[in-house]
Amino acid sequence: MSQVDWLSHLLQIMTVTGQLEVRCAYGAPWRVIWPTAGANEIPYHVIVKGRAIFEDPDSRTVQELESGDVVLLPHGSAHVLHDGSGKKPIATHQSRGSAGWMLSENDGPGERLDLLCGRFFVVPPHDRLVRNYLPAKLVVRAMKNDGGEDTASASSQLSGLVGLMRMESAADRAGGRAILNALSTVLFTLVLRAASEAGKSSDGLLALTGHPRLASAMAAMFADPARQWKLPELAGLCGMSRATFMRHFQDKLGRSALDLLTDLRMSMAANELKKPKISTEAVAEAVGYQSISAFRRVFAERMGMTPGEWRHLAHAAEQSTSNATAPE
Numbered sequence: 001m002s003q004v005d006w007l008s009h010l011l012q013i014m015t016v017t018g019q020l021e022v023r024c025a026y027g028a029p030w031r032v033i034w035p036t037a038g039a040n041e042i043p044y045h046v047i048v049k050g051r052a053i054f055e056d057p058d059s060r061t062v063q064e065l066e067s068g069d070v071v072l073l074p075h076g077s078a079h080v081l082h083d084g085s086g087k088k089p090i091a092t093h094q095s096r097g098s099a100g101w102m103l104s105e106n107d108g109p110g111e112r113l114d115l116l117c118g119r120f121f122v123v124p125p126h127d128r129l130v131r132n133y134l135p136a137k138l139v140v141r142a143m144k145n146d147g148g149e150d151t152a153s154a155s156s157q158l159s160g161l162v163g164l165m166r167m168e169s170a171a172d173r174a175g176g177r178a179i180l181n182a183l184s185t186v187l188f189t190l191v192l193r194a195a196s197e198a199g200k201s202s203d204g205l206l207a208l209t210g211h212p213r214l215a216s217a218m219a220a221m222f223a224d225p226a227r228q229w230k231l232p233e234l235a236g237l238c239g240m241s242r243a244t245f246m247r248h249f250q251d252k253l254g255r256s257a258l259d260l261l262t263d264l265r266m267s268m269a270a271n272e273l274k275k276p277k278i279s280t281e282a283v284a285e286a287v288g289y290q291s292i293s294a295f296r297r298v299f300a301e302r303m304g305m306t307p308g309e310w311r312h313l314a315h316a317a318e319q320s321t322s323n324a325t326a327p328e
Helices: 006-013 127-133 154-170 176-198 205-209 214-223 231-237 242-253 257-273 280-286 292-303 307-325
Strands: 016-027 031-034 041-049 051-056 061-066 069-072 079-082 092-096 102-106 112-122 138-141
Touching (some): 006 176, 006 214, 006 257, 016 154, 016 176, 041 051, 041 061, 041 154, 041 176, 112 154, 127 257, 138 154, 205 214, 205 242, 214 242, 231 242, 231 257, 242 257, 257 280, 257 292, 257 307, 280 292, 292 307
Parallel strands (some): 016 102
Antiparallel strands (some): 041 112, 051 061, 092 102
């Protein structure tokens, strides 16, 4: 695994699944309003063909999206998509396909839009990592390769993935729902890879991945969060003094290296506590704590409940799921 493969390590800690929900086939004028998503949900949109205006009411930002653009809202923010004409949108009508997603259409005479909309679901409590360390909005471009050398770029891979999603959503074939949901899950990883390769993020994990020196410390912490890391050791990986490392890391991430390390450990601990046969003491040791009391204190501070309370909650949720899916 490469030194900078933080993304694989992250996705080993938190589980993310995807689901295509709506395919929009509109002619202008059109407008779609999306409310705030649930705590563990990340809305996404893929502009397959045409263009759209994205508006974020909270930040009051407006951005034009074009064919090939993929938008993720890691914080689940409310938002609006429209054609930009300012005209009253034409009424839409919906029909549900056998693959489970909804087709939304209108009879607008203007410029056509082909849009795929869905959600990613993050298993609790790992939505904390998403909201604390990813930006509120991510926009990447899925671009076709026209014979250039960079056929393995994330942007080129996204283009192929979007093409597959479009074909599956346009067909009515066996396994369509399963394939679309699997492709949606891959979409999350590829979008983060593309954003990381683009190196345009000014803060958060994506800013660290593009930093020529800080990325080494971040990758080391992701690769082995349970290790007893010391600030001078992490600074040395970056070729910096302790004070310089702390300042630059805080500036880029918006949080300290210790904050990141602690959040990774607590997410790992939450996963381990779901296992009924492992003791809390063993979990504490597995994630890098020699003191069980220190582990319990930090877990409660970060997660808002004790390890025992989290274990009980996770087991109850698992039992509820099992009962819901059990045959009559």
